[in-house]
Every structure is written in structure tokens, then in C-alpha cells.
Amino acid sequence: MSWNFLASYNKTADVRNYKAQAGFGLVELLVSISIVVIVASIILTKQSTFNSSVLLRGQAYEVALRAREVQLSAVSATNDAASDFRSVLGLHFDVTNGNEGGYKIFRDANLDGFYSGSGEEYDVQGQLDNRFEIREIRVIDGGGTSVENDLSIIFVRPNFDARFFVDAGQANEKTQATAEIDVARRGIVGTGNEVLRTVVITSTGQISVK
Secondary structure (H helix, E strand, O other), X not given: OHHHHHHHHHHHHHHHHXXXXXXXXXXXXXXXXXXXXXXXXXXXXXXXXXXXXXXXXXXXXXXHHHHHHHHHHHHOOOOOOXXXXXXXXXXXXXXXXXXXXXXXXXXXXXXXXXXXOHHHEOOOOEEOOOOEEEEEEEEEEOOEEEEEOEEEEEEOOOOOOEEEEOOXXXXXXXXXXXXXXXXXEOOOOOOOOOOEEEEEEEOOOOEEEO
């Protein structure tokens, strides 16, 4: 009888000791919570950067696609609003204050190679998401690289070639050139792919994004 009582007592004591040792202590709980918070913060930060990078890439490719559409419309027999099958069509980029959020699609009505205002606007105008901007325009030609405030790029049938004008008139044409248009996250400094992508248009009509 006494032996059974002693065995039962020892078993109860073991259960109590096990319960006392089971689970997290306060310090262990705080450490575990801290680790979870740090890991979650890293994941959310990386996710936000990834999303921004994807959106930026999409914006740059949209600009490139619009340039390609204008090029194809210019060299094909597409009738425009003026019933002119031989229109000179182009894109105009401007980085002066207040204009960085979009770009113009235009019909060069006076054939001066340059966007002359709203009277020449053609089709749906280009507009970036307000989180992005056209940050810089560069023209690379035989004389080196110049940074421009604005630039008109036109396409003339039947060639796919692009022509670049920094102002109206033949004297302001950049021949055998390449244009680089930087599309960037607004308010973010840097040159990485998550911050800035560049649309490249060459004089031979090649359009790409880097």
C-alpha cells in the first residue's frame, strides 16, 4: 500500500516538473517575437522594392511600345484625323518643370520636325503613372552626348528611321544619333533598375529598353 502511494506521488511530482518546464519563458517569447518582426519587415521591404521595379519596367516598356506604334502608323497607310495618308508622326519629350509626367504624340503638320503645340497633338497622349517621371533626355551623336530639356522624335514614310530635333528646323536636327529617355521613380535618387530604366531609340529605328 505504501509502495503504491509512493509511486503515485513520484508520478504526480514528475508531471508537475514537466509542466513547469514546458512552453516558452518570457525572454524566449520576446526573442521569438523579435525574430518574426525582423523577418516580416525584410520580406515586406523586398516585396515593395520588387513591386516598384516591376511597375517601373512596365512604364518604360509602355513608352517604348507607344514609340513603336507611332513609327508603324507613320510608315503605313494609316489614315489620320486630317485624312492624310502620308503624315509625319512623332513623339515629343519634355523635362522642364511640370511636364515630366508625360509626353506628346503629334502630327508634324508644318513639317518642321518639332512639336509646335496642342494643335499638332495626335491620338491618345502619353501619360505616366504619377509615381514615375521622365527624368532626363540625352542625345548621342558624332559630337558626343548632350542633355536636352526637350526633344522631338519623328518618323517619315516610307522609312522606319527616326529623326531627332531639339528645336524646329533642319539646322536643329541631330543626324545619325541615338536618343536615351530616362523613366524613373519620382523623388527617388539612383541609377539601379529598381529606380531608373532607359528607353533607347536609334536613328535606324531600333527601339529598346535597358
